[in-house]
Amino acid sequence: MTDDEAFTVTPYEVEGDVDYEKLLDEFGADRLTDEQISAFPKPTHPLVRRKVFYAERDVDRFLEAVNTENPHSLVTGRGPSGLMHIGHVFPFYFAKYIQKQTNALVYIPISDDEKYLLKDLPLEKIDGHTRENLRDILAVGFDPDRTRIIVDTADADVVYPLATAFAKEVTQATVDATYGAPPNIGISFYPAVQAVHLLLPQLVDGRHPTLVPIAVDQDPHIRVCRDIASKQRYNVNKPGALLSKFLPSLGGPGKMSSSDDAPSIFLSDDRETVFEKIRQFGFSGGQSSVEAHREQGGDPTIDVSYQFLAYFFEESDDRLDQLAREYRDGSLLSGELKDIAATQIADFLEEHQRRRAEVGSLANELMPYRLTENERSRARKRVGYPTDAVVEW
Structure with missing residues (x-):
């Protein structure tokens, strides 16, 4: 929130007419420069060249990897609290475009647990939204050989051990200072889970530049994760970020939302x-x-x-x-x-x-996008956990 309290931007709340310049000062991110825009794959995506993605963290490292054909990855996810609207989907189409242009790895975390902690919805409802959202994500058309989709509750065997390790790096004071007072202890823990999302490509495939194309309200997750990544024992790069402005509501300034009274255009x-x-x-x-x-x-x-x-x-x-x-x-x-x-x-x-x-049985369609057992073992091993999914006592 700015000094005059004209607007609020957090991962859990966006209110008021957002001043994107003031937000850069508050978050400490850098404006995306014309030189950086020119370094993106050609033809430059409209979201970049028109500066919808207007700010960044460590984007130069990612662009250098792209232009030298070295390993690189993108992470962009979804919190399944309802039907997806057009504001939700453009980061996925952007990630697909970059993947097609550069052969990037793309990791897509689905934070169903976070939405249960935040929303007054039963687990059954969250599960239904997750399934419907996954169909929309599959319809985008990612390369299954270069894409991994992670659902927090379904992939707890890898998400939870890593989050437990990262949680030791984050104090409650840091959580409170970054997000405000959490509504419950689950949300206090959740920055550690978000760190798993953002670092998982490197924990599976080794150290390389990762870029997170994401709406600017999610930048606090990036900042906490970058602190965790700075610990040398994990041998990972700090994730970079490409921060976007909000697609406006039909009613005018503000973030298009599927969870408030502002009209939205849904993918359906x-x-x-x-x-x-x-x-x-x-x-x-x-x-x-x-x-x-x-x-x-x-x-x-x-x-x-x-x-x-x-x-x-x-x-x-x-x-x-x-x-x-x-x-x-x-x-x-x-x-x-x-x-x-x-x-x-x-x-x-x-x-x-x-x-x-054209998306068929969800279980069958998702299979090529799931982490393999070898990938799960490699990720757990990177933070010191046993490589077997089940430990024999």
Whole structure:
């Protein structure tokens, strides 16, 4: 929270109109530079070149590994508290893009235990959300030979031993100072579990640069993990981070959320629903009447439909610039801009839903993405645990 308490950004709460510049000062992260952007694989992903990913930690080490074709990995995960919306999915499509361009390892942790600790939901409900979210993640189309999906409760044989080791490195004072007073002791322990998520690629495959493309509210997890990684006994690099701005709510400034009253566009929405939500709820940067808009023009920087296109759904920079120019001079109306955004979002969702419908039995589909027994043993061994999954007494 800033000095004037205008907004709050933590892993568990985002409120107010976020000032991203002030947040950089508060978190101590660095702005992503033009030189760093130019070092990303070509063609540079829109989320990078348009600075939706706007801040970083140790991204140079990752980019050097990419450009010298040395081992590197990405970690980006999901907390299954409900249906996934478009704000949840763009980090996964970004990770897939980097994997395709560079042959990166991608690790996807699913923090079902954290959501149970945070949300007033029964375990059965969390399990249902986990299964549905996994289908959406599988629909993104990761390379199973270069991707591992870890579900905390299902992979407790590797997650818990590592988290126990890392928990000894973190004091309660650090947790309180970083996150505020935790609501229960489970959340006090959870930074150690998050450290497992972020360090697991190195614990399995050896020391190498890891990048975490993640929304800026999750940066506290990165900071705690980097402290743990600095302990020489683990022989790992501090994970780097690529921090993104929030995809705005349909209602205007703020984070799109599936757990509050702000409208969201879910990955399961059909074309008609997408158009209805954007037309009815989409915050407009235009004027109050067609005549006024033709005369005065609109402001694309606050228009949600334009922001959706700029964040993720319009590939062409020239087309995006054209839309902004026409919106400012009044030749493009708010309703027309809404329909352009709705069309592109609906097209994207229909293709995603087509691939999702092709996902078969979840147990069978997940098998190629699970950690192997050898990988589990290697990870446990790195922190001094027996390599066997079950110890014979």
